[in-house]
Amino acid sequence: MPGGLLRPEQLLAVAEAAADLGTPVLELTSRANLQVRGLAPGAEVELGDRLARVGLLPSPTHEKVRNIMASPLGGQRWVAELDAGLCADPGLAGLPGRFLFCLDDGRGDVAWAGADVAALPVGDAVAVLLGGADHGVRVRPGEVVGAVLAAARAFLELRDGQWRVRELGAGVAEIATRLGAGPARVTVTPPVTAGPIGPVGFGDGGAGYAVAVPLGRITREQAAALADRGEVVLTPWRGAVVRGDGSGLADVGLLTSAEDPGIGVTACTGRPGCAKAHADVQAAARGLRVGGRAVHWSGCDRRCGRPAGDVLDVVATEAGYLVDGRAVPGERVVEAATQGREQR
Incomplete structure (x- = not known):
């Protein structure tokens, strides 16, 4: 879902597909996408047909690389153009599936969210950020999509097995040089951990x-x-x-108050849906009754779905849990997580 944007019939189609073919709920990801889990063998074919009928699979060859996040309140400015340009270039289908584009509207809410290539308006220009840092690349608003796609192509030329721009080392500066880097820099800010309510x-x-x-x-x-x-x-x-x-x-059951203790609480699938998980972390997460610091519950040390930024990590282990790295028995994990949320 480039930019997180869905027409009503698209959201309903995905929800109905999840209910009919997989688990009865849709999972929202930290990239503003949706996941359908629990598909029976062969059900992915019907799921693909349903999604295609409502326009959610415009390019099967590029589906895994259409990872475009945007500022929810105003970042659709370049989304459609970037998506179209991405899908029109056969070579860009070779981008790793984790490669992420972010289009910020200037408020800084997604620019620092772990993107490989991001666009952030700065005054009359737009900064093109590479690997989560500003290397001095500035373009005019009308040049944003071209510059972002050029950065992605340069990454493919320079990579040697790396999945993300920040893993290129000196190659990041080479991309910046190709795009025309200058001396200007913006201050890196911590990733936003809670959205508007x-x-x-x-x-x-x-x-x-x-x-x-x-x-x-x-x-x-x-x-x-x-x-x-x-x-x-x-x-x-x-x-x-x-x-x-x-x-x-x-x-x-949607959360409409910033004071709700469920705000900022996320969790991976956990047991019984994931064979690697050590615990039913979703059930444990529902036990929190105090708001505060963002917290992510993980069923194992892979920490799937963890948001960017300052997040309290609660990780299930064979022996219990780790709460910000401190071992805690299972029966005390909600208490420890509550204390961790209140500390910041």
């Missing part, structure tokens, strides 16, 4: 409403409630933004 304003002046999704799991009923509002923008903080007000959204 409640009434918001879009960049075009329209009114909207932002919600968080408990543990990033969207039910069919919640998907229908969001789709009733028109276009839905998924956020990297496992939430969504719709046009209009928030009436009725809390009634289906």
